[in-house]
Amino acid sequence: MPAQRPRGVSIQDVARAAGVSRQTISNAINAPHKLRPDTLERVTALIEEMGYRPDQSARSLRSGTRRIIAYTTPETDPDNPNALMSGFLEAMVAAAGEAGYRILLVRPRPGQSRARALEDVIAARTADAILLSDVLEDDPCVDYLHETGFPFAVFGRTGPGRPQAWVDVDSAQAMIDLVGLLSSHGHRRVAYLGTSAALPWLRHREAGFRIGMRRFGLAGHEAFVDGLDEVVAVARDLLNRSPRPTALVLDDDWLAPGAYAAAQAEGLTVGADLAVTGFNDMPYTRLLQPPLTTVRLPLRRIADALVSRLLQSVEEGEPPEAGLLLAGDPVLRPSMTTVE
Amino acid sequence: MPAQRPRGVSIQDVARAAGVSRQTISNAINAPHKLRPDTLERVTALIEEMGYRPDQSARSLRSGTRRIIAYTTPETDPDNPNALMSGFLEAMVAAAGEAGYRILLVRPRPGQSRARALEDVIAARTADAILLSDVLEDDPCVDYLHETGFPFAVFGRTGPGRPQAWVDVDSAQAMIDLVGLLSSHGHRRVAYLGTSAALPWLRHREAGFRIGMRRFGLAGHEAFVDGLDEVVAVARDLLNRSPRPTALVLDDDWLAPGAYAAAQAEGLTVGADLAVTGFNDMPYTRLLQPPLTTVRLPLRRIADALVSRLLQSVEEGEPPEAGLLLAGDPVLRPSMTTVE
DNA sequence: GCGCGTGATATGAACGTTCACAGGACCTAG
DNA sequence: CTAGGTCCTGTGAACGTTCATATCACGCGC
Numbered sequence: 001m002p003a004q005r006p007r008g009v010s011i012q013d014v015a016r017a018a019g020v021s022r023q024t025i026s027n028a029i030n031a032p033h034k035l036r037p038d039t040l041e042r043v044t045a046l047i048e049e050m051g052y053r054p055d056q057s058a059r060s061l062r063s064g065t066r067r068i069i070a071y072t073t074p075e076t077d078p079d080n081p082n083a084l085m086s087g088f089l090e091a092m093v094a095a096a097g098e099a100g101y102r103i104l105l106v107r108p109r110p111g112q113s114r115a116r117a118l119e120d121v122i123a124a125r126t127a128d129a130i131l132l133s134d135v136l137e138d139d140p141c142v143d144y145l146h147e148t149g150f151p152f153a154v155f156g157r158t159g160p161g162r163p164q165a166w167v168d169v170d171s172a173q174a175m176i177d178l179v180g181l182l183s184s185h186g187h188r189r190v191a192y193l194g195t196s197a198a199l200p201w202l203r204h205r206e207a208g209f210r211i212g213m214r215r216f217g218l219a220g221h222e223a224f225v226d227g228l229d230e231v232v233a234v235a236r237d238l239l240n241r242s243p244r245p246t247a248l249v250l251d252d253d254w255l256a257p258g259a260y261a262a263a264q265a266e267g268l269t270v271g272a273d274l275a276v277t278g279f280n281d282m283p284y285t286r287l288l289q290p291p292l293t294t295v296r297l298p299l300r301r302i303a304d305a306l307v308s309r310l311l312q313s314v315e316e317g318e319p320p321e322a323g324l325l326l327a328g329d330p331v332l333r334p335s336m337t338t339v340e
Numbered sequence: 341m342p343a344q345r346p347r348g349v350s351i352q353d354v355a356r357a358a359g360v361s362r363q364t365i366s367n368a369i370n371a372p373h374k375l376r377p378d379t380l381e382r383v384t385a386l387i388e389e390m391g392y393r394p395d396q397s398a399r400s401l402r403s404g405t406r407r408i409i410a411y412t413t414p415e416t417d418p419d420n421p422n423a424l425m426s427g428f429l430e431a432m433v434a435a436a437g438e439a440g441y442r443i444l445l446v447r448p449r450p451g452q453s454r455a456r457a458l459e460d461v462i463a464a465r466t467a468d469a470i471l472l473s474d475v476l477e478d479d480p481c482v483d484y485l486h487e488t489g490f491p492f493a494v495f496g497r498t499g500p501g502r503p504q505a506w507v508d509v510d511s512a513q514a515m516i517d518l519v520g521l522l523s524s525h526g527h528r529r530v531a532y533l534g535t536s537a538a539l540p541w542l543r544h545r546e547a548g549f550r551i552g553m554r555r556f557g558l559a560g561h562e563a564f565v566d567g568l569d570e571v572v573a574v575a576r577d578l579l580n581r582s583p584r585p586t587a588l589v590l591d592d593d594w595l596a597p598g599a600y601a602a603a604q605a606e607g608l609t610v611g612a613d614l615a616v617t618g619f620n621d622m623p624y625t626r627l628l629q630p631p632l633t634t635v636r637l638p639l640r641r642i643a644d645a646l647v648s649r650l651l652q653s654v655e656e657g658e659p660p661e662a663g664l665l666l667a668g669d670p671v672l673r674p675s676m677t678t679v680e
Numbered sequence: 681g682c683g684c685g686t687g688a689t690a691t692g693a694a695c696g697t698t699c700a701c702a703g704g705a706c707c708t709a710g
Numbered sequence: 711c712t713a714g715g716t717c718c719t720g721t722g723a724a725c726g727t728t729c730a731t732a733t734c735a736c737g738c739g740c
Contacts, residue, residue: 008462008463008465009463010725010726010727011726011727011728012726020689020690021689021690021691022690022691022726022727022728023689023690023691023728023729024688024689024690026727026728027688027689030728034687034688034689035688035689036687036688036689039688039689051459051463052463053460053463053464054464054726054727054728055401055464055465055725055726055727056397056400056464056465056466057396057397057398057400057401057406057465057725057726057727058397058401058695058725058726058727058728059726059727059728060396060397060695060727061395061397061398061401061694061695061696061697061725061726061727061728062694062695062726062727062728062729063695063727063728063729064695066397068444073429073430073433076426076430085426086425086426086429089413089426089429089445090413093413093445093447094447097447097449098450102444102445102446102447103444103445104408104442104443104444104445105429105433105442105443105444105445106442107433107434107437107442109437110438119391120393122348123348123349123391123392123393124393124394124395124396125348125395125396125397126396228626228627231627232629254623254624254627255627256627257597257624257627257628257629258627258629260629261628261629264604264629282624283594284594284597284622284624286568287568287571287594287595287596287597287598288597288601289572289597289598289600289601289604350695350696350697351696351697351698352696360719360720361719361720361721362696362697362698362720362721363698363699363719363720363721364718364719364720366697366698366699367718367719370698374717374718374719375718375719376717376718376719379718379719394696394697394698395695395696395697397695397696397697398695398696398697398698398725399696399697399698400697400725401695401696401697401698401724401725401726401727402696402697402698402699402724402725403697403698403699403725404725
């Protein structure tokens with residue numbers, strides 16, 4: 001038995017109380033310049049006093065705008081939640097909030113594809129725009145959204161020849177910078193420990209590492225792990241190749257605890273005998289001993305760029321023509337070493 | 341110049357195409373049992389074919405229900421995002437989704453109090469219910485919401501004599517269990533390293549530790565840290581008290597890297613000479629060497645309980661009478677040791 | 681003093697849905 | 711054959727807002 005929730009004060013109530021018409025109240029809120037100063041002040045005070053807020057549904061129904069951005073949350077493995085998401089969402093909520101928009105979390109129902117969930121959002125006119133992340137190169141959602149003409153943006157680049165409504169971190173460049181940093185600290189033999197998952201950003205980091213190594217004329221090996229258990233063993237193996245590397249580059253912070261343990265097992269002291277670098281600047285990397293040198297993602301700038309692109313699509317009907325790459329910020333912490 | 345977004349198919353369009361009235365289409369969606377099987381099938385097929393979805397705003401305006409739960413995200417310190425949130429939100433989105441609800445993230449505008457942001461949500465009829473977390477003992481939001489009679493629930497207990505619409509983890513009991521686990525592994529001298537922040541859940545853990553120590557007849561010291569930098573030094577100090585503790589209980593996983601480093605500095609091997617336990621089961625604790633024994637929060641059960649309480653409030657108008665404490669799950673990993 | 685322009689305020693309609701109720705078809709029993 | 715009941719379907723109204731447009735008041739120039 002759904003309770004009959006009492007409706008609140010309506011625009012009509014305020015209008016009557018103020019002795020003006022509905023439209024005047026509406027204008028006081030949406031176009032204050034159209035009112036005479038004295039009327040505006042009187043009406044504004046009354047609105048405040050009566051606690052009037054325009055009913056969001058009625059406003060949306062009439063005006064066609066919802067001030068909501070839908071975000072389809074990727075289905076995270078509960079064993080390994082994408083810790084990044086919390087920071088990204090945080091930034092998105094802040095950026096959207098400043099533009100007067102809110103974020104609605106949309107999850108495909110069990111057995112429902114992401115594209116289908118998006119179709120629901122669009123057809124039910126639930127949101128003004130859609131935000132995607134964690135898309136693969138050939139994700140059908142991107143093409144689907146592009147076809148519908150519905151405003152959307154993506155965190156993470158899409159392939160060439162496909163809609164370019166994305167913002168992404170220039171992972172490759174950040175990795176090149178990191179290798180350059182190692183080079184300038186005197187390192188000549190640098191090993192790379194990566195994750196073998198086929199995720200685009202991981203491959204960009206790997207590519208960046210190789211470019212950096214070539215550019216700075218460094219030598220080294222690469223190795224990849226598939227799961228938690230392998231990390232220490234594979235890292236030890238890397239550290240044992242000869243000549244022994246003086247630095248270990250990780251493609252993600254999550255490998256760091258394993259790398260530290262491997263170093264210790266090999267009798268090496270991170271921050272003295274061995275430099276270790278990560279990627280992402282997860283909060284806990286600052287708590288490792290020694291704290292980890294890593295790359296911070298410019299989450300707030302990413303969020304700002306995404307919001308501005310979304311709003312451009314919504315307000316001007318024109319999707320952005322090209323993707324936007326933002327630089328990551330290397331964060332130098334004591335896990336870096338200097339080689340004589 | 342806001343683009344005139346073309347409106348989609350309306351209920352009227354489908355009705356005309358099917359040769360029936362609006363109400364029949366509405367019934368096909370909201371009360372299928374009211375239609376004859378053949379009509380239902382025909383209409384359903386047509387709805388599917390035309391891609392009709394009821395306009396959310398129109399539906400909300402008329403029926404007064406939004407199928408949205410607003411969640412005010414706590415303003416996280418960007419330097420130390422509450423990593424838990426990502427897992428909690430994940431669980432909430434899933435639990436709410438199964439009940440047909442979505443989560444709307446609401447952030448107070450700069451300079452706006454949380455209570456004021458909630459007032460906006462209620463007055464603008466943006467959501468059917470409100471979810472809070474990270475409330476302090478005397479948070480005014482709780483009383484405010486209670487007064488309005490608006491459906492709400494809280495993750496985290498509220499003080500006695502105040503509205504009890506909460507679900508929480510029984511941190512104290514979990515800590516008692518953890519001490520019991522140490523006791524059953526032969527430990528007799530156990531040290532406690534806590535965080536000094538005045539957060540309710542930290543104080544519950546501390547209280548649980550003391551109760552457990554008394555109950556199992558163990559001896560030990562306690563120490564508290566205020567920031568990142570102190571962790572290693574304070575932990576080393578704890579390990580140096582005599583008689584030296586055989587186990588170190590942390591009030592949060594984030595202290596673990598520092599505790600491991602302290603142990604190493606003292607020449608102790610975690611998992612052999614020293615047991616270490618954490619709290620929260622953050623993802624990275626599994627990657628520490630050795631993996632950390634900790635307490636997993638039953639996030640999914642918490643989310644389910646919160647959603648069921650919210651829906652009860654929404655549908656029956658009756659707020660729950662008492663809070664609900666859920667047990668945490670101790671997770672035994674190699675950082676535990678056995679003392680002869 | 682009067683017409684006209686300008687800017688503020690008021691009015692009716694419309695957005696798309698669901699509610700309440702009216703109407704109609706069909707079946708069964710008398 | 712018809713009355714009465716049971717489903718099923720259709721119609722008008724209403725939700726609260728904003729859009730388009732009408733009306734009004736006022737000041738200014740002639």
